[in-house]
Amino acid sequence: MADIKTKTASFGYQEVPAGEKEGMVRAVFDSVAENYDLMNDLMSGGVHRIWKSVLLDRLNPQPGQHLLDVAGGTGDIALSFLSRANERPIRGRKPAKVTICDINHSMLHAGTKRADAERFGDSVTRTCSDAQNLPYPDNHFDAYTIGFGIRNVTDMQAALTEAYRVLKPGGRFFCLEFSHPITDGFQNLYDTYSFNVIPWLGEKVADDRESYQYLIESIRRFPSQQDFAGKIRRAGFSRVDYENLSGGIAALHAGWRL
Secondary structure: OOOOOOEEEOOOOOEEEHHHHHHHHHHHHHHHHHHHHHHHHHHHOOOOHHHHHHHHHHOOOOOOOOOEEEOOOOHHHHHHHHHHHOOOOOOOOOOEEEEEOOOOHHHHHHHHHHOOOOOHHHHHHEEEOOOOOOOOOOOEEEEEEEOOOOOHHOOOOHHHHHHHHHHEEEEEEEEEOOOOOOOOHHHHHHHHHHHHHHHHHHHHOOOOHHHHHHHHHHOOOOOHHEEEEEEEHOOOOOOEEEEEEEHHHHEEEEEEEO
């Protein structure tokens, strides 16, 4: 295996030394953290909330479950998981809990400023750590989610292998990520919008055009739906499937640790 110093990784349309990507991605999210939730609403017209709701529909949160939300950032998926789990009859089970994991401290800090950040008290744990080297024991979590984060890791296969390791047998994996529209015409329309409007929004709203240019380029470098499903299977997951959302602008991949 080649030394890390000789490997490269994609950073948008650039190829950079693999050992440098983590710091470059961290700098992007340091820059966008304070406006992250607002920009998600503006860029998607609020549709990202529907996509995350679909993820939670498929996961079907229950009392007693422990969710690991990787690249969890401001915690919108994790806190919605708890809201749904708490609506279910407890029936002798313990309350649900979540661990929000993100490599970027600025994103975690932004999450503590949410209006609902303190609503769930000790049910929420936040840790600053790397998806490729999780600081949790084997067979520990009931479910693993990662929303719009896996394309930013240096080694996606390593992150998927870690997801498999920390899940209990019977645990479920869900990855929500920007993907590839299912028709050429839709892809062309999406390209026109994303390459022109999103960096402009980044400049006007967050005073940061370059970070949003990277985020768009990183979407284009992400594997196809089928190829990413293959990576999930290679990590050990079974019954792997995906669901296109909004014509493939996003895709929800799922698998089981059996």
